[in-house]
Amino acid sequence: MYYIVSREQHEALVVAAYEHRGYHTDEAQAAARMCSEASWHGIRTHNALKALHLDELFGSAVGGCAPGAQIEKIDSPFAATESWNANLKLGQAVACEAMETCIQLADKYGTGTVAVDNAFHYLWGGGYVMDAARRGYIAYTNCTSTLAEVVPFGGKFPTLGTNPHSWGFPTTDAIGYPVVIDWATSEVAMGKVQQYKREGKKLEAPFGVDADGQPTDDPEAIQALLPFGRHKGYGLGLLNELYGGAIGGSLPTLRGRPDAADGTGEKTTSVFYFQVTHPEAISGGAFSNGRSQSDNISAIVQDVLGHGNQTCMLPGTIEANNAAESEKAGGLLFTEVEIKGFIALAEECGVDAAAWDMGQLPTYG
Amino acid sequence: MYYIVSREQHEALVVAAYEHRGYHTDEAQAAARMCSEASWHGIRTHNALKALHLDELFGSAVGGCAPGAQIEKIDSPFAATESWNANLKLGQAVACEAMETCIQLADKYGTGTVAVDNAFHYLWGGGYVMDAARRGYIAYTNCTSTLAEVVPFGGKFPTLGTNPHSWGFPTTDAIGYPVVIDWATSEVAMGKVQQYKREGKKLEAPFGVDADGQPTDDPEAIQALLPFGRHKGYGLGLLNELYGGAIGGSLPTLRGRPDAADGTGEKTTSVFYFQVTHPEAISGGAFSNGRSQSDNISAIVQDVLGHGNQTCMLPGTIEANNAAESEKAGGLLFTEVEIKGFIALAEECGVDAAAWDMGQLPTYG
Numbered sequence: 001m002y003y004i005v006s007r008e009q010h011e012a013l014v015v016a017a018y019e020h021r022g023y024h025t026d027e028a029q030a031a032a033r034m035c036s037e038a039s040w041h042g043i044r045t046h047n048a049l050k051a052l053h054l055d056e057l058f059g060s061a062v063g064g065c066a067p068g069a070q071i072e073k074i075d076s077p078f079a080a081t082e083s084w085n086a087n088l089k090l091g092q093a094v095a096c097e098a099m100e101t102c103i104q105l106a107d108k109y110g111t112g113t114v115a116v117d118n119a120f121h122y123l124w125g126g127g128y129v130m131d132a133a134r135r136g137y138i139a140y141t142n143c144t145s146t147l148a149e150v151v152p153f154g155g156k157f158p159t160l161g162t163n164p165h166s167w168g169f170p171t172t173d174a175i176g177y178p179v180v181i182d183w184a185t186s187e188v189a190m191g192k193v194q195q196y197k198r199e200g201k202k203l204e205a206p207f208g209v210d211a212d213g214q215p216t217d218d219p220e221a222i223q224a225l226l227p228f229g230r231h232k233g234y235g236l237g238l239l240n241e242l243y244g245g246a247i248g249g250s251l252p253t254l255r256g257r258p259d260a261a262d263g264t265g266e267k268t269t270s271v272f273y274f275q276v277t278h279p280e281a282i283s284g285g286a287f288s289n290g291r292s293q294s295d296n297i298s299a300i301v302q303d304v305l306g307h308g309n310q311t312c313m314l315p316g317t318i319e320a321n322n323a324a325e326s327e328k329a330g331g332l333l334f335t336e337v338e339i340k341g342f343i344a345l346a347e348e349c350g351v352d353a354a355a356w357d358m359g360q361l362p363t364y365g
Numbered sequence: 366m367y368y369i370v371s372r373e374q375h376e377a378l379v380v381a382a383y384e385h386r387g388y389h390t391d392e393a394q395a396a397a398r399m400c401s402e403a404s405w406h407g408i409r410t411h412n413a414l415k416a417l418h419l420d421e422l423f424g425s426a427v428g429g430c431a432p433g434a435q436i437e438k439i440d441s442p443f444a445a446t447e448s449w450n451a452n453l454k455l456g457q458a459v460a461c462e463a464m465e466t467c468i469q470l471a472d473k474y475g476t477g478t479v480a481v482d483n484a485f486h487y488l489w490g491g492g493y494v495m496d497a498a499r500r501g502y503i504a505y506t507n508c509t510s511t512l513a514e515v516v517p518f519g520g521k522f523p524t525l526g527t528n529p530h531s532w533g534f535p536t537t538d539a540i541g542y543p544v545v546i547d548w549a550t551s552e553v554a555m556g557k558v559q560q561y562k563r564e565g566k567k568l569e570a571p572f573g574v575d576a577d578g579q580p581t582d583d584p585e586a587i588q589a590l591l592p593f594g595r596h597k598g599y600g601l602g603l604l605n606e607l608y609g610g611a612i613g614g615s616l617p618t619l620r621g622r623p624d625a626a627d628g629t630g631e632k633t634t635s636v637f638y639f640q641v642t643h644p645e646a647i648s649g650g651a652f653s654n655g656r657s658q659s660d661n662i663s664a665i666v667q668d669v670l671g672h673g674n675q676t677c678m679l680p681g682t683i684e685a686n687n688a689a690e691s692e693k694a695g696g697l698l699f700t701e702v703e704i705k706g707f708i709a710l711a712e713e714c715g716v717d718a719a720a721w722d723m724g725q726l727p728t729y730g
Contacts, residue, residue: 074648074649074650076475076645076646078473078474078475078476078643078645078646079444079445079473079474079475080444080445080474080475080476081474081475081476081642081643081646081647083646083647083648083649083650084649085649085651108443108444109443109444109445109446109474110441110443110444110445110446110478111443111445111446111476111478111640113475113476113642113646113647115646115647115648115649116649117649117651118649118651138611151674152669152670152674152677153677153678154674154676154677154678155670155673155674155676155677156673156674157671157672157673157674159668159669159670159671159672159674160669167600167604169604169607169611171607174610179603179607181600181601181603181604183596183597183600213673228594228595228597229593229594229595229597229598230593230594231548231680232548232593232594232598233594233597234680235532235546235548235680236546238544238546238669238679238680239532239534239546241665241666241669242534242536242544242662242665243647244665245658245661245662245664245665245666246503246534246644246647246648246658246661246662247647247648247649248648248649248650248651248652248661249661249665250653251653251664251665251668252665252668252669253668253671253672254668265653265654266653266654267651267653271649273647275476277446277478278443278446279611280441280443281441281443281446281448281478281480282446282448282478282480282608282611282612282638283439283448283480283611283612283613284439284448284449284450284480284481284482284483284612284613284636285439285448285613286450286482286483286613286632287613288615288616288630288631288632289630289631293610293611296610296611296613296614297607297610297611299610299616300606300607300609300610300614300616300617301606301610303524303616303617303618303619304517304524304525304603304606304617305517305520305524306522306524306618307522307524307618308520308521308522308578309516309517309519309520309521309522309524311519311520312517312518312519312520313518313519314603315596315599315600315603
């Protein structure tokens with residue numbers, strides 16, 4: 001059973017919580033909107049409570065994120081790309097603005113790129129590319145994750161972030177929702193390892209390595225995560241570090257660890273990379289049987305999911321199904337534990353929590 | 366033991382072989398150069414013999430590739446992107462020209478993109494991005510593979526190509542060679558399954574599915590390949606089909622199968638997608654301890670491969686090591702079987718094969 005909370009009620013509290021920590025209203029609003037989007041699409045791992053917890057651990061409380069910071073745009077002779085110094089501004093606000101800029105560049109040049117140095121965690125990369133894809137664009141983002149938790153293929157010590165990649169494809173007309181490919185380059189998240197540890201369970205497969213670099217499914221023994229898909233996922237995780245290196249990022253083992261970096265002269269910040277392509281810019285205009293570009297994509301998706309593959313999902317199907325549930329319920333769906341978290345948050349910020357009373361909230365499911 | 370063949374001798378024969386099939390000199394030269402590059406870097410799966418065999422199976426012999434075809438550039442209002450109709454021109458020639466165009470666009474706009482419809486197999490995607498990376502650019506390409514051999518995650522029927530992705534990163538100054546991430550999105554190649562079948566061996570893991578869609582390591586039972594890394598590799602393989610759909614590609618299950626598509630009005634051609642980014646376009650210019658961009662990338666790579674990970678390789682290390690062997694030998698290295706293949710090829714084209722006499726060729730190793 002879930003409690004139904006309107007976007008407005010949710011965002012009012014989240015904005016208040018960010019403002020309580022010193023963030024400016026526009027920053028708080030960007031963060032709150034992305035938290036609503038995450039909850040609307042059932043992304044419980046990146047909801048508002050997680051976002052604010054992350055800010056506490058690595059952000060405004062410890063100097064990793066700077067409320068009210070201004071983005072500095074680096075002078076560049078290149079017209080279709082921009083390079084920004086985020087000056088530790090809140091990640092969600094920076095990411096929303098970067099994606100907006102990419103779209104404007106893509107409208108003009110066919111493709112637009114924004115690279116961001118001195119960034120603070122943007123949380124749900126899938127949300128930004130989904131937004132752009134719903135607006136009709138092909139979108140991509142990667143970033144360097146705060147902490148190095150993943151070993152290189154064949155290695156034993158974690159020197160790579162869980163470094164996610166997110167792609168959004170404008171397939172709403174074709175199939176009803178955007179395809180969103182969005183995952184970390186580790187086999188699993190460290191949070192899942194910790195959960196299995198608490199529950200005394202083995203993982204489904206050897207998703208991590210022990211102190212000797214040997215693969216293991218025992219959460220008690222896991223010291224670091226394995227990249228997904230052997231050398232292939234390793235290459236993808238390394239890619240974010242290389243983009244990071246080109247943009248201005250820090251050594252992965254010091255990133256997000258200002259204490260460890262103290263006195264080394266090394267930065268500890270993350271980087272973001274965003275790119276948007278206008279679908280008309282890559283169209284050859286010659287689709288089989290006179291189809292439109294969108295109809296062509298639809299025909300291809302139907303072919304992929306045909307021939308006995310009808311039970312397969314597309315990347316983005318789960319998010320779309322969750323959004324349909326939220327739509328049906330008429331609001332964001334939260335568990336009892338989450339509602340309690342929001343009530344505690346309201347009290348922390350000195351906001352009236354009456355609207356969050358579980359006796360008053362409508363329920364679903 | 367390998368036989369050493371000079372690039373000149375090798376390319377003279379390969380050019381003659383392509384010209385013998387009707388290809389124009391510039392096309393034959395582009396193909397021969399990429400074949401030399403593949404052999405120089407130890408990519409035996411994409412050497413000249415394979416390239417010409419592929420042309421025989423799917424190319425000029427059966428109408429899948431059109432010698433002498435002209436690339437048609439589609440009118441577009443977008444400055445940093447181009448969309449081309451390759452009119453079935455030889456893939457290697459198209460890919461070389463597309464990457465060159467991307468570089469010119471990236472020099473001007475920061476990033477350049479070329480999408481290609483009606484394409485014929487470009488073989489070794491890694492070669493094009495490696496070329497661009499050696500010249501100092503960040504490069505990427507994907508394409509739709511000729512045949513659908515991969516099941517979607519959870520599926521039973523192959524509806525996806527082995528759809529490769531290739532990234533090149535300009536790390537030569539930083540580490541001595543470009544990082545090249547280059548792989549298909551299947552767990553293994555179908556060629557490997559067939560090889561294990563001939564040798565009566567089981568695969569290392571369940572890399573394919575049987576007729577019921579059940580994962581199996583038995584090459585006799587394998588009907589189709591699994592995507593690598595579960596749903597993650599599936600998403601990456603699907604991405605090529607979506608780009609394909611946007612550019613003008615065909616239904617994956619009919620691609621490369623003109624007989625099956627006969628009368629359906631469906632195209633059976635592949636698509637290519639190329640993108641190059643100028644590294645200065647994404648630089649924030651603020652690297653730790655006053656490092657240059659290249660030194661920053663070097664420091665990050667050293668961090669990744671430090672801390673007990675010294676035995677790990679980078680994507681591109683194997684190719685670089687093979688190139689060092691070729692350099693040391695002073696030419697391209699071929700096995701006895703390969704030399705015999707080249708002699709047969711020379712005879713097929715009516716070219717004097719005397720220079721390929723194994724009694725005369727210098728050897729290595």
